[in-house]
Amino acid sequence: MNKAYSWFRAGFFYLGLTLVTGLLILPAVVAVSTSFKPTGEIFSSTPSIIPERFTLASYEKLLSIPEFPVYLLNSLIVASVSAAIAVVVGILAAYALVFFQFSGRRLIRQALLTTYMFPAISLVFPIFFWASRLNLLDTYTILILTNLSFVLPIAIWLLLGFFDKIPPELERAARVDGCSRLQAIFHVILPVMLPSIAAVGIFAFILGWGEYLFALTLTLTDAHRTASAGMHALMGNYRIDYGLLTAAGTVIVLPLIILFAGFQKYIVEGLTSASIHK
Template sequence: MSVLTPSRRYSVFVHVMAIAVCVVILAPFGWLLIASIANDNDLLAVPLHWIPQHPTFDRYVQIFTAQGDNVFAGFRSSFFNSLIVATSTVLISTTVGVFGAYAFARLRFRGRRAVLMFFLSTYMVPPIALVIPMYLVMVQLHLLDTVFGLIVVYSSFATPFVLWIMGNYFQSIPFELEEAARIDGCSRMGALFRVILPLARPGLLAMMLFAFLIAWDEFLYALIFTSTAASKTIPVAISEFTGRYTTNFGLQAAGGVLAALPPVIIAAIFQRQIVGGLSGGAVKG
């Protein structure tokens, strides 16, 4: 009988642990998918039916086809609201944050570090502490219960994050490359768009995904600043599947599956660039 070498045993151990970790991480998502297609009897059965005896896709059909004033049509509206809010937040925070990060990374001016720390200090304040002042500001600007109001709020939180991440990433790019472009006739903006941003593409994509998630998953401000289906987002819509006396677990599961799809699809498409961006920032210096 053959005996495994130490390197072979280590390889087997790593693969077994990787499979175990994947099972632990993916099991809740697997159950979410199962619960979304199981009927109410299977969900409440004792003992629990891990494989639905009567699977149904009626919840998904109703979410995409229902008309009128009901939870299904409301969820569909909230889904598109979340797409608009998250996409707009990414565009605004990326545009503002990239220029700001480039200034902090390449320009030297008095108070540069203090200004950057001031922006980052917004993450040190508990979100609940900002609710009342932000609510009063939203009232004065007539932005309550509007998609644009949520975009403004989320952009104010995502932009400092972009400043920090991209500022560090720009510093990891050799300054000599930019100098060479400037010598060849590029302006500072030309060097940014033709040299720096193409090199920073992995970090840029990783940062955009995180900025998207900041707006996509946020619940507290969306709950307080919105009140109608015209502006509610997915987290708020899913929370409303829980009634005063009952909870529609199957509908919550279906909503959770649909809510998870956009981030998962984006991460799957740009997987290599995102991993490269995260590792590139990790080995900076």
């Protein structure tokens, strides 16, 4: 009886999980399907998820737009530099917060994520104002700095979870053997944490790649516009080309899916370990 109940409960759980997952991925499936449909089929009165006539016209049109590769390159530059800085600064900050003893250490750890208490929309005007005063509008610099404002805290928070798992004796042994602080980090601690650090870097890259609000507000020309903001530029004034937009969305999201699939194990481990800080 107990075994039958366990099977029933497990089946009910996985059925509910499947339904929820299906509802969550349905918009993505519809978007990808739309990108392969001809225009007449997109606006059909009897829509279908699977295209009746498969076409690559939307992708051919997308690749014919000279600005789109520039958008992708800008996103790659901004997201990569933001992720690299977040990982380097995050490692040093997390190391200090775990292995250094100083007053206010616990308060700093608890205050790391307070940046997420403020809606991004409330920060757009002051950032735009100061960027304009400092002549930083429409530059990589302001995009990277704004990305770091929300990427760096989460990177430090995740790295704290990993550093908390390292036995303090390992760091002390390295110091006793003559290592400096930096040598202990790069020669003893980091080799143990490389998969976790890579996961944090990928997570920071994903956040930077998908940032939309600041990229749209702080870029004025196509020269520095990122892919997420570039999709907005692809919209027409009087008519929206849904095939073109869904094709662009598919191309932009595909690298993130590949990265997340490859590092999913470590990203999930980082998110769960971040909830058990000392």
